[in-house]
Amino acid sequence: MIRMALVGAGFIGSVHAENLTAHPSIEFVGVYDVDEVRSNELAARNHTRAIDPVEVFDRSAVDAVLIASSTDTHAAHLRRAAEAGLATLCEKPIDLDLGDALDVVGTVASGGCPAMVDFNRRFDRDYAELHRAVHAGEIGNVELIQMTTRGPALPPLDYIAVSGGQMRDQTVHFFDLARWITGEDPESVFAAGSVFTDPRMTELGDVDTSVVILRMPSGALVQIDSARRTGYGYDERIEVLGSDGMIEAGRQRVGAVTRYRAGNLVTDGMHPGWFERVAPTYRTALDHFVAAIEDGTSIGPTLPEALKAQAIAEAAASSLRSGELETITYPAFAATS
CATH class of the missing domain: 3.40.50.720 (NAD(P)-binding Rossmann-like Domain)
Structure with missing residues (x-):
């Protein structure tokens, strides 16, 4: 034990x-x-x-x-x-x-x-299968990735004020996933954002809706759209286009029942919040951590990997402010990790 x-x-x-x-x-x-x-x-x-x-x-x-x-x-x-x-x-x-x-x-x-950062999206069943398929070469060379992360409602402003902003708090999970899926460290980032919910977000120097584009060393492009408020539930999905095909981890609904009626279809909707969507990933991440300690196997995401995701988030936040394409500078300690 x-x-x-x-x-x-x-x-x-x-x-x-x-x-x-x-x-x-x-x-x-x-x-x-x-x-x-x-x-x-x-x-x-x-x-x-x-x-x-x-x-x-x-x-x-x-x-x-x-x-x-x-x-x-x-x-x-x-x-x-x-x-x-x-x-x-x-x-x-x-x-x-x-x-x-x-x-x-x-x-x-x-x-x-051993030390691990709980970037729990890596332990999502569908994302893990997507990662496996990409690295097995099932779709050829990765050329374009589309990622979506959209929350149902704006978090409390007192949380937003200490969160580090959308790039560091919400989108950072997908910066980590982009590295993990492609096996590459993005070279540059461009980010644009807007405020549609509460105007006080601007006073906090943050946005509630954004689009980020990452350029990988191979030339592959990654586009991430992030939103704090949807009005229809929590929405998260990834699509990877390769030279030989495409693979998608689609949005998850609370059920798979569709009702067919005259002139319309009624289907189950989205999870009400982010936690309901990702709850199983915390258990799977803990399983991985425990197994690595027990068996002496490799552990991850490692602290240097987390530093890289944070470096991308820092450059993306800078791009939001400057309106310019930003080159991503990785800490020397993490450069070879």
């Missing part, structure tokens, strides 16, 4: 707590949160206990840490886990500041402990 502690008892922490409790290879040691009431309540619901930071990073009692706390604390917890010699599964991002993220990744690497 792998002894795991959880840091963070908010919404996503509660998701991870349920998965930790249910996993047959994990002993859920305990949960820590700065809000003691919240950590006690989450611990009670999952038949474990609330613990303090010293216990979280105690190598004699813990083998691995899952970091699901607020974004501004990820780097500090990662560093402390590395210094304690603990394997770590961390929610994205490593840190909103790319320089600080690079610094802590260096610390983790020097310690040699």
Whole structure:
């Protein structure tokens, strides 16, 4: 049994707590949160206990840490886990500041402990099959990729204000997927965005609707459209066009029933929110993390891979501001990863 502690008892922490409790290879040691009431309540619901930071990073009692706390604390917890010699599964991002993220990744690497960033879309069943088919050469050389990520409603503005913006918070998952699917690091990015929901988004320096174009070294193009509000549910899909064919991971509906009536068809709609659509991927990502620790196999997405996705997001955010094509500069540490 792998002894795991959880840091963070908010919404996503509660998701991870349920998965930790249910996993047959994990002993859920305990949960820590700065809000003691919240950590006690989450611990009670999952038949474990609330613990303090010293216990979280105690190598004699813990083998691995899952970091699901607020974004501004990820780097500090990662560093402390590395210094304690603990394997770590961390929610994205490593840190909103790319320089600080690079610094802590260096610390983790020097310690040699397994560390993974939970870019959970890689563990979506359909995206995994799409990735397999592309890398097996089933559609020839990749030439054009279309990605869509559209949420049902604008998140609260207090969340938007600390999220890092649409490029770093929402679209970053698809920057990671673009690298993963193509096996290439994009060279340049152009982004354009607008605000259609709340005009206060402009005051925050953010957009709610955007289109991003990435150019790969092979010449392949990736277009990503992102929207914070659809009015019809959560919509996410990927299409890859190759020299010998096309493969698509289509939008997922809540069901597959179609009713045929005079003059119209009525079909099941979309998931109401992002979590309902991607919930299984958190369990699959945890399975991968545990298997890698147990078997000593490769783990991923790695911290350097997460740095690359963040570097793309930084360049895309810069392009939004400048209105210009931006060259993507990758941190030296991540350049060969």
